[in-house]
Amino acid sequence: MSVFKKGPSAAKLSFAALIAFVxxxxxxxxxxxxxxxxxxxxxxxxxxxxxDSMLKRRADLIxxxxxxxxxxxxxxxxxxxxxDRRRAEAAKSIGKGTIGAMKADSLLAxxxxxxxxxxxxxxxxxxxxxxxxLQAQVEGTENRINVARLVxxxxxxxxxxxxxxxxxxxxxxMGGFEKMRYYKVKVDAGAPKEFFGExx
Amino acid sequence: MRWLFFAFLxxxxxxxxxxxxxxxxxxxxxxxxxxxxxxxxxxxxxxxxIDFRTVITxxxxxxxxxxxxxxxxxxxxxxxxxxxxxxxxxxxKQDLVRLEVSAALEGVxxxxxxxxxxxxxxxxxxxxxxxAGAIYRATELVSDRAIDATKRGGLGRSGKSASYxxxxxxxxxxxxxNATADGADITVSAGETxxxxxxxxxxxxxxxxxxADLQIFSKASREFFAKRPITKISQKNEIRFLAPCIDEARxxxxxxxxxxxxxxxxxxxxxxxxxxxxxxxxxxxxxxxxTMANVLRFNQKMMWHxxxxxxxxxxxxxxxxxxxxxxxxxxGYIHYPKGKKKPVNARWGFQCGQWxxxxxxxxxxxxxxKIRCGLLRVYQGSPAEVRLGLEPWxxxxxxxxxxxxxxxxxxxxxxxYMKNVPSGEVATVHVxxxxxxxxxxxxxxx
Numbered sequence: 001m002s003v004f005k006k007g008p009s010a011a012k013l014s015f016a017a018l019i020a021f022v023x024x025x026x027x028x029x030x031x032x033x034x035x036x037x038x039x040x041x042x043x044x045x046x047x048x049x050x051x052d053s054m055l056k057r058r059a060d061l062i063x064x065x066x067x068x069x070x071x072x073x074x075x076x077x078x079x080x081x082x083x084d085r086r087r088a089e090a091a092k093s094i095g096k097g098t099i100g101a102m103k104a105d106s107l108l109a110x111x112x113x114x115x116x117x118x119x120x121x122x123x124x125x126x127x128x129x130x131x132x133x134l135q136a137q138v139e140g141t142e143n144r145i146n147v148a149r150l151v152x153x154x155x156x157x158x159x160x161x162x163x164x165x166x167x168x169x170x171x172x173x174m175g176g177f178e179k180m181r182y183y184k185v186k187v188d189a190g191a192p193k194e195f196f197g198e199x200x
Numbered sequence: 201m202r203w204l205f206f207a208f209l210x211x212x213x214x215x216x217x218x219x220x221x222x223x224x225x226x227x228x229x230x231x232x233x234x235x236x237x238x239x240x241x242x243x244x245x246x247x248x249x250i251d252f253r254t255v256i257t258x259x260x261x262x263x264x265x266x267x268x269x270x271x272x273x274x275x276x277x278x279x280x281x282x283x284x285x286x287x288x289x290x291x292x293k294q295d296l297v298r299l300e301v302s303a304a305l306e307g308v309x310x311x312x313x314x315x316x317x318x319x320x321x322x323x324x325x326x327x328x329x330x331x332a333g334a335i336y337r338a339t340e341l342v343s344d345r346a347i348d349a350t351k352r353g354g355l356g357r358s359g360k361s362a363s364y365x366x367x368x369x370x371x372x373x374x375x376x377x378n379a380t381a382d383g384a385d386i387t388v389s390a391g392e393t394x395x396x397x398x399x400x401x402x403x404x405x406x407x408x409x410x411x412a413d414l415q416i417f418s419k420a421s422r423e424f425f426a427k428r429p430i431t432k433i434s435q436k437n438e439i440r441f442l443a444p445c446i447d448e449a450r451x452x453x454x455x456x457x458x459x460x461x462x463x464x465x466x467x468x469x470x471x472x473x474x475x476x477x478x479x480x481x482x483x484x485x486x487x488x489x490x491t492m493a494n495v496l497r498f499n500q501k502m503m504w505h506x507x508x509x510x511x512x513x514x515x516x517x518x519x520x521x522x523x524x525x526x527x528x529x530x531x532g533y534i535h536y537p538k539g540k541k542k543p544v545n546a547r548w549g550f551q552c553g554q555w556x557x558x559x560x561x562x563x564x565x566x567x568x569x570k571i572r573c574g575l576l577r578v579y580q581g582s583p584a585e586v587r588l589g590l591e592p593w594x595x596x597x598x599x600x601x602x603x604x605x606x607x608x609x610x611x612x613x614x615x616x617y618m619k620n621v622p623s624g625e626v627a628t629v630h631v632x633x634x635x636x637x638x639x640x641x642x643x644x645x646x
Contacts, residue, residue, distance in 0.1 A: 050364075132319070133312040136368045140311030143264045147365035150265075 033171040040159040044180055047152035048098065051183070054148055055094045055104050058141045062087045062108070065115050065134050072125035079114055086111040098181045105145065105185060112138060149183045156180045220335065223257040224292055233332045236497075240339040243500040248346040248355060250305070251280040254335050258293040263369055266291070267300040275302070275361040282358035288338050290331060290372065297322060298369040299338070304359040306366045308349045309342070315368035317341045317433060322370075324429035329375045333428070341433060343500040383409025386416050394451050394460045394478040394485045401487060402442055405435045418479050420490035420515075441502060445473035452522040454644065455624030460485065461522035468526065468536055474504035477519045491515040497532065505532035512589050517626070517643050520587045524646070527580035537580030547646060548618055549582020550575050550590055554611060572596060573614045588627060588643030597638060598630035621645040 066080055090107035093100040116135075119125050126132075159180055163172055219241050220234075244250040253274055259266050267289045275285055283304040290297050297318055301309045321341050325334035349355050386404050388397055397416050404414065410432075412425035445464055452461045463475035474496060477488040495516040497507050506528060512520060526534040542549035552573035560570040573596040584590045599609045599617040606613050607630075614629075621627040627645050632638050 132315065136311045136315030139315075140366060140368055143367075144365040146264065147268055147363070 030171055033168050034175055036162065037159075037168065037172055037175060037177050040155070040162055041177065041180070044152060044155035044159050047148055047155050048101065050148040051101050051145055051152060052095050054141055054145045055090070055101060055108065058108050058138065058145070059087055059091050059094065059104070061134060061138050061141065062111055062115075065112070065138065068128070068130050068134060069115055069119060069125065072122045072128070073118060076118060079118055083111040083114055098183055102183060102185065109142075149185065152183050156182055219252065220254045221256070223255065223259070233336045237332075237336045237339050240336070240343050240500050244339070244343055244346060245279055247500070248343075248350065249280050249282045249284050250342070250346060250355075251275070251278050251285040251361070252288070252339060252342060253286070254288045254290070254338070256290045256292065256331065259291060260293065263289060263291050263294055263296045263298050264365065267298045267367070267369075268363055268365060271300045271302070271363045275363075278361040280361060282355075283361040284355060284358075285361050285363075286342060287363075288335065290326075290334070292372075292374060295372045295374055296369050297326070297334075297372045299342075299367045300363050301366040302359075302361055302363050303366070304357060304361070305355065306364075307356045308345060309367070311366060311368050313345070315370060317345075318368060318370035321431050321433035323373055324378075324431045326372045326374045327377050328427075328429055330429075331374075337431075340500075344437065344502070347501055383407060383411045385411065386414045388416055388484040388486060390483055392485060394462050394476070395446075395449065397478065397485050397487060398442075398449070398462055398476055399446065402439065402446065405439045405442070408432065408435065410435070415484075416486055418481055418486040418488045418490065421486070421488060424490045424493060437502075441472055441474070445470065448473070454518060454521050456518070456644070457624075459518040459521075461519050463522055467523075467534055471503035471505075471533070472501070474498070475519075475522065477515075479515070479518075488515065488519075491519065495519070503533070505534075508532045512587075512641070512643060517587070521583075521644055521646070523586050524583055525581045525586075527585065539580060542579040542582040546579075546582070548584040548588070548590075549579040550584040551577040552596075552611060552615070555595060569610050569612070571611045572609070573611045583643070583646040587646065588629065589641050590629070590631070591633060593634045594631040595633075595635070596629060596631055599628065601628045601640075 062083065066083060070076075070080065086107045090104040090111070093104040093107070119131065162168055163177060163179055220237075241252055244252050255270055257266070261269075267287055270289065271285070271287045274287065278285055283302055285302040286305065286309065287300040288297070289300065299309070299314045299318065301314065317338070322334045322338050325331075325337055346355060383404065386400055386409065388400070392400075401416055404416070410430040412430060413422050417425065448465050448470065449462045450465045452463065454460060458480040460478040460480075461475050462478065464470045464473035467473070467475070475492075477491050477495075478485045479488045479491075480486075491514065494510050494514065495507060496504050498504055508528070508530075510516060511528075511532070523534055525537070527537045529535055553576040554571045555574040556564050556570050556572060560567065564570060575590055575592050575594045575596070578585050578590050578592055578594075596609060596614050598605060598607045599614055600606050605628075606617070609617065618627065618629075623645050625645050626642050629641050630638055631641060
């Protein structure tokens with residue numbers, strides 16, 4: 001007589017194993033998908049941070065530019081006030097996501113274009129070494145923003161394409177992921193508000 | 201055209217890309233400049249690990265984006281191990297230039313600095329349609345900056361060879377010459393010494409006087425400068441290297457009375473203090489930049505040396521006297537002589553061996569007039585070496601020129617000639633080195 005209890009049947013065992021296997025596969029797939037989403041989103045966030053950092057630098061250059069332009073111009077207080085207002089508004093928008101960055105970009109571009117347009121009337125100012133140095137820095141920063149924007153849009157494109165995949169959607173929904181917004185620039189300095197209509 | 205360029209890019213990358221890519225195919229191949237460009241380019245890579253490349257294009261894409269994209273393409277196979285790379289783009293169609301800077305070099309080549317060298321150092325060449333000159337100048341200025349940065353503590357961190365858009369673009373103004381010359385004329389008066397003239401030159405540099413027709417320049421130099429731009433940056437560099445050298449400078453006058461050289465008293469120690477050549481025209485000392493440009497070269501550390509192929513060419517031979525006592529190395533740098541010194545009573549400082557033509561062999565011992573001179577020894581630093589460029593194993597074939605030319609000069613004729621050339625006059629010797637081609641060497645007799 002056997003001293004051992006009788007175990008579950010082989011059929012029951014294989015069913016449990018199958019369930020366990022499916023569970024493990026789903027868990028692994030879910031983890032991989034989740035991690036991939038996180039990684040792609042972080043890539044885009046990183047590029048976004050680069051843009052913010054460059055916008056901050058651009059905003060910091062404007063007071064220096066104003067100081068130099070003031071030295072050569074007279075009776076242009078209105079322009080300087082307007083530039084200062086736009087710069088302050090832009091500074092507030094930096095760090096508030098893509099929309100904030102686009103708004104800041106547009107406001108800063110408007111402020112700079114006002115200053116450079118003013119400088120056009122003063123040949124001595126345009127020829128001064130200080131002005132040329134700052135102009136190079138401003139243009140350099142703009143170019144960095146452009147390059148960072150391309151990197152950001154590439155990252156967003158990769159993220160969104162992955163996000164839209166059917167098999168990724170459930171994990172994305174459960175994880176609270178959302179489709180990301182492209183960084184688009186319309187250099188229309190006069191009407192930044194019109195541009196920032198909703199983009200879905 | 202563009203698709204063709206990008207189609208071949210992987211192949212070029214695999215084969216090792218040249219440092220200048222000319223998509224337009226219109227750059228004039230100035231071999232001298234390209235050789236100098238290569239020297240600087242190799243020096244940048246060897247000494248500073250900077251991969252410097254140039255692209256000339258007519259592409260219609262925005263130059264900023266083009267430069268960034270091209271930078272990425274080219275840096276897939278970066279020659280730099282520390283991510284230090286620069287890309288110089290000249291767009292002829294858009295009339296723009298841009299220097300793209302890798303992230304690892306952003307601290308050294310700031311946007312403001314890049315914009316400055318483009319405006320003041322490169323565009324003046326492009327205004328004269330001198331694209332090869334502009335490319336060479338760009339490399340030189342980049343190299344100067346790298347040397348300065350290294351002296352001040354290094355080029356900074358290493359990183360990935362990527363560009364985040366650093367650099368600057370500038371309007372190139374290709375072919376749009378500036379008609380105006382800045383500054384007043386500077387004259388020389390009778391009795392002024394070469395040192396006084398060089399001090400006037402330094403003052404003109406400090407004032408930013410960019411006139412090519414200053415009276416302190418020799419006639420040939422004025423013509424030379426009329427064809428080349430004098431830039432703000434080149435003037436600043438000139439001040440940087442000339443000003444500290446003035447105090448230790450000594451003037452050496454040639455026996456002919458119309459040539460002089462100002463050089464550092466210790467030229468081997470102070471190689472960044474280059475010599476200045478002077479010629480007396482209409483009784484006044486003037487700087488002979490034309491000959492200096494022909495004869496002198498500078499390495500990327502701004503150490504001067506001779507161009508050995510041109511050192512004694514043209515007016516160059518009139519200035520060699522100032523380097524008596526120094527030997528000239530195979531790269532053109534002067535050194536203190538090693539080995540035996542020139543005997544005190546020897547005029548030129550060489551020793552002859554004997555040779556004769558094979559047809560003269562029978563009974564040669566009875567025909568001393570058929571015995572000729574082959575140089576066994578040329579003392580280092582002797583006039584024979586410094587002024588005439590003679591070397592051991594030079595076989596003497598003839599002496600003199602014009603009506604005084606003696607072909608197949610024998611031993612005695614050669615020695616007589618060398619002994620009797622008046623001091624300050626040109627000695628001419630026809631030699632074959634180690635049975636090579638016949639060469640005419642000329643130098644000023646001591």
